[in-house]
Amino acid sequence: MAEGDFLEMATTTLGITIVPRHVALIMDGNGRWAAARGLPRFEGHRRGVEALRRAVRAAIELRISYLTVYSFSAENWSRPREEVQSLLGLLHRFIRNDLSELHDNNVRVRVIGAREDLAPEILALLKEAEQVTAANTGLTLVVAFNYGARQEIAAAARALAEMVAEGRLAPHEIDADAISARLDTADIPDPDLIIRTSGEQRLSNFLLWQAAYAEFVFLPILWPDFDQAALVSALEEYAHRERRFGRVESPRSAKTAS
Numbered sequence: 545m546a547e548g549d550f551l552e553m554a555t556t557t558l559g560i561t562i563v564p565r566h567v568a569l570i571m572d573g574n575g576r577w578a579a580a581r582g583l584p585r586f587e588g589h590r591r592g593v594e595a596l597r598r599a600v601r602a603a604i605e606l607r608i609s610y611l612t613v614y615s616f617s618a619e620n621w622s623r624p625r626e627e628v629q630s631l632l633g634l635l636h637r638f639i640r641n642d643l644s645e646l647h648d649n650n651v652r653v654r655v656i657g658a659r660e661d662l663a664p665e666i667l668a669l670l671k672e673a674e675q676v677t678a679a680n681t682g683l684t685l686v687v688a689f690n691y692g693a694r695q696e697i698a699a700a701a702r703a704l705a706e707m708v709a710e711g712r713l714a715p716h717e718i719d720a721d722a723i724s725a726r727l728d729t730a731d732i733p734d735p736d737l738i739i740r741t742s743g744e745q746r747l748s749n750f751l752l753w754q755a756a757y758a759e760f761v762f763l764p765i766l767w768p769d770f771d772q773a774a775l776v777s778a779l780e781e782y783a784h785r786e787r788r789f790g791r792v793e794s795p796r797s798a799k800t801a802s
């Protein structure tokens with residue numbers, strides 16, 4: 545993210561004074577939520593979709609501009625077949641059932657992640673969600689599906705290498721902006737805040753490049769319990785962080801001072 549892109553909205557909505565432009569969510573803990581109740585893992589994922597709906601509604605209310613959700617990682621294919629099938633079924637139902645509400649709420653859906661090798665019906669569904677909502681101007685909901693940050697960066701490197709091999713780019717022209725421009729998130733600002741539920745404190749191959757200056761909040765709750773209050777608590781913690789982007793002074797305090 546270029547320094548000039550640093551933008552936050554001051555708002556009094558729900559008492560939050562500083563709202564990050566882009567919040568990313570690692571929705572973790574569905575399995576543990578189900579296990580704690582003696583339920584099958586599927587039930588945890590199903591309740592996870594309900595929590596996702598609450599998160600989207602809260603993001604709209606808080607006037608967050610971009611909400612990225614890690615719905616299925618490139619590594620999730622190695623889960624048991626039935627679990628993969630149930631997650632794909634939930635994605636299918638989420639888009640089928642919720643697309644009209646998202647559209648009515650002016651939400652623009654974007655999908656990041658590798659598209660090669662996806663089943664044609666999944667691909668068609670993801671494309672439909674993007675196309676139907678393409679002109680919307682409210683919240684951008686970025687769904688990370690079949691997403692892996694290392695794979696995304698490798699694909700960008702490959703694209704640049706091909707350009708060099710074809711004589712369309714000189715090696716010295718490869719810089720951070722050239723790589724950013726070839727990521728799935730090329731036209732999406734970097735996340736300001738990454739929230740992970742379940743108490744785990746790691747990125748798990750999520751937005752590795754884009755997270756360079758993100759703030760992290762790790763919530764002890766399991767994803768199916770996530771709600772507006774949990775989001776607000778993460779935003780409150782974020783509002784107290786001093787973001788310096790490698791400099792001495794935070795752009796936030798510089799803005800306040802000027």
Ligand code: FPP
Pocket residue numbers: 571572573574575576577589590592593596614615616620631632634635638742767
């Ligand atoms: C992590 O919980 C969650 C996932 C692997 C997928 C996230 C999916 C959802 C919230 C629901 C599906 C939503 C869509 C749109 C497909 P986990 O299973 O790793 O939990 P655990 O660490 O407790 O086992």
